Amino acid sequence: MIPALVLTFLLATLSAATPPPVFDTDGHPLYTGVQYHILPAAGGGGLTLASRSAACPFGVLQSDHPASLGLPVTFSPALGGGHGRSIDVLVATDLNIEFAAMTICEQSTVWKLGAFDHAVERWFVGTGGVKGSPGRSTARNWFKIGKWGQGLFKIVFCPSICKGCHVLCKDVGIFVDGDTGNRRLALTDSGPLVVQFRKA
Known part of the structure; x- marks a missing residue:
């Protein structure tokens, strides 16, 4: 029989x-x-897909229509659901984010950290990622959701699915493209995009 004090500690x-x-x-x-x-x-529009130069894969940005809900997404934690059952999406755990949408591109709509854009010195969030298969080769496809006050959250890029991998750890924020005015999702040190999640 486990003593009450030990049981309390274990719980x-x-x-x-x-x-x-x-x-x-x-x-x-x-x-x-x-x-x-x-x-x-x-406030403002939800998140959606767009291409800066009509090229695939598409990038992730905030809709310029304030009343738009954007495109819905699904979340797939690295740990998986097990036995086909849904599981909670947990704070600060690795997950794939995927737009529930079809595009003209052959690539997937799974979020992925793109290559560094030297012209504006930013890492942008795009699509074309691989769903599942956590490891070194898929490290750029994993994001996390962090808490930001009561009922509010932020999106973070800081994958921990690959032990020994050297990865960036930054919040995801908004970068306003000077050429198009698009509000593109990018890694930031100057404040995250604070979000809520509404069931579609």
């Missing part, structure tokens, strides 16, 4: 080791396989 340790779930705007946990809109907490 507290397990509780501390399990990240909390991410919640939607209705207060329900986010689940795998369910579609959600990612909406900026400060």
Whole structure:
């Protein structure tokens, strides 16, 4: 029989080791396989796909229509659901983000950190990533959701699925393209894009 003090310690340790779930705007946990809109907490349009030069794969940006919900996404944690069951999307855990949409591009709509853009000195978030298969070759395809106050969240690029890999760890924010005015998602040191998740 386990002493009460030891049992209390074990339960507290397990509780501390399990990240909390991410919640939607209705207060329900986010689940795998369910579609959600990612909406900026400060207002404005949701997230969508666009190409800066009509080239594939498309980039990820905020819609320029303030009332637009953007395109829905699904989340696929690296740990998987197991036995085909949905699981919670947890804070600060590796996951794929995928637009639930079709494009003219042959590439997937899974989010991926693109190559460094030397012209503007930014890392931009694009698509064309690989879903699943966590490891060194897919490190750029994994993002996390971090907490940002009560009911608010941020998106982070800081993959931990590859032990020993040297990776960037930065928040995802907005970069306004001077040529087009597009609000493109990019890694930032000057403040994240604070978001909420609304079930589609």
